[in-house]
Amino acid sequence: MSIGVDLIKGQAIQTKGDTGGLNRLSVMTDSRERIKNGLFVPLIGEHFNGHRYLRQAIENGAAASLWMEREPLPTDIPADFPLFLVGDTLEALQSIAKSYLRQCRPKVIAITGSNGKTTTKDMVYSILHQAFRTFKTQGNLNNHIGMPLTILSMPEDTEVLVLEMGMNHFGELTFLSQLAKPDIAIITNIGESHIEFLGSREGIAKAKLEITNGLRRGGTLIVDGDEPLLSNVHTKAFRIVSCGYSENSDWKITDVKERVDGYRFSLNHGENVFTVPALGRHNVKNAVFSLAAARTLDMDHQLIREGLNHLTLTRMRFEKVAGLNGALLINDCYNASPTSMKASLETLKALNGFEKRVAVLGDMYELGSNEEQLHRSVAEVLTSPLTHVITIGEKGAWIAGPLRENGKYGTLSVRSFLTKEDALPYLKTLLDDRTVMLFKASRLLQLESLIEVLSVSPMSPKLPSD
Structure with missing residues (x-):
């Protein structure tokens, strides 16, 4: 991440020497990141203070650092290492970005x-x-x-x-x-x-x-x-x-x-x-x-x-993955809401060439006081040609609730599990070359960990085009 030092607004603190000719810098907020000629921006959060890790940042390539005025000045850094004193390091980062945007x-x-x-x-x-x-x-x-x-x-x-x-x-x-x-x-x-x-x-x-x-x-x-x-x-x-x-x-x-x-x-x-x-x-x-x-x-x-x-999509957005026994796995695990889950299910139902269409659905979060009803609303699209619905988690179980209560299973097989580990053995039994299996839930569940076990390769299979 390149940026000119002249964009930094704040007072430069140096004990010896000068900026060493630092005319281009890279920006880092994680002291563990290895970077060449980097400007370290130590942020303060609820449970961390980046100022405590300046030494590690220097070891990993920081050539200068912003420094919040109220923080004690470090004594264990090189004498010629430049610090730029600012009122708030996050605000300074944002100000630098704004200036760089105006410049470019x-x-x-x-x-x-x-x-x-x-x-x-x-x-x-x-x-x-x-x-x-x-x-x-x-x-x-x-x-x-x-x-x-x-x-x-x-x-x-x-x-x-x-x-x-x-x-x-x-x-x-x-x-x-x-x-x-x-x-x-x-x-x-x-x-x-x-x-x-x-x-x-x-x-x-x-x-x-x-x-x-x-x-x-x-x-x-x-x-x-x-x-x-x-x-x-x-x-x-x-x-x-x-x-x-x-x-x-x-x-x-x-x-x-x-x-x-x-x-x-x-x-x-x-x-x-x-x-x-x-x-x-x-x-x-x-x-x-x-x-x-x-x-x-x-x-x-x-x-x-x-x-x-020539489109290339970010991973875990309806990503096609080769599964065990010739199955096709759909990694749509990045996040979920009732709207996006219904859309993914409709897409699953529209896929041709599969006898088993399996939906693996989990908890959705940040839905407020109406979260149970919003989970239950997904059941309205749990219809043929879906063949299997597997829910994971306490909230995920609400998704299948209306099916159980109304006895509207039809030919649909419905199973609920509390954890991913509980569901895994059953999911393995469903995989063959006639199976497409969709995974969809909120990010917190990290359903992609199931795909890692059920896939033969991280590479997506190439499907024929018409």
Whole structure:
């Protein structure tokens, strides 16, 4: 992560020597990270204080460090090691990132949403880097610490910066948006994630719309045209573009045709046909969000097609993995809400060529006081051609509750287990070359640990295309 020392605002503290010619630095917040010529930013959290680990940071490549004024100055560091005294190291990190962004001046695309923001980020990047020097959020660095680190890691010649913005409380997106000053903002959808903190879907919509608080005047807001909670946004400060299946959408999705490895679709019944190599009908809309962003930057349709065709998605988002005995495992373990779980189940049901369609579903968190009913709502899509439903965890058991109470098993086999370890022996018995098995739950459950045991290789099998 490269940054010039001249962007650091604070008083330099040196006992001997000078900065040693430190004209370019890398930024590190983890003292265990090995890095060359690094600026160490010691953060303070509820249970840690990074200032205690300066010596380790130096051993791992730190060439300078920010230092909070109220912290005692260290005595066991090299005499010529520079410290930059600041009031708050996190605020200094954010200020440096803001200054670096102003210096580089890329177009900024900010993406948020209850579901699909990481996939949309990957799609936007895949398309835009066909025409621009593009950089995107790495991993899940999408909060008040991660986003500044993302900004500072972009090359100086970046033309388009794609930032994923996460949140779970009011005010967080306002801060991130005002720091990044996006030219284009995308809200993928309004689900139930973080409803525990935001009170209702209306509260979630209000919090997501905070992304416009830093949107540049004359910029573009791209929204889900099928979401009523986003249909009443009216302003002259920026342009609003809606994407969806509804008649009122600016980019109306039409003529969707399923392929073995994704979907083919048109827009507004036009002649421009696109394909997206990603399972899940919801990914068609994610692709259209990305397409709308690209068209805002005047990209032509052929480059957009090429970008979509070369799409690489972040792991654990409907990732295909080769399972034991020829089975296909679907790793959708990154996170879950009722909305995203239902969408994944519908995709599982639509997969052709399998006699056994197995859904392994677990606890979902941050759903608030209505969490049991929200878990139970998933049962409405637990229908044929699913053959097996396995739930894991106390909350996960609620998912299958309505099936048991109504006796509506039909040909569906339903089993519930308290832990992953309890479920594993049964899951092994279901694996053969006629089986596709989906794993979906909140991040805390880490269901991917089951996939590690049930897979033959971390590599995804290549499926034929039509």
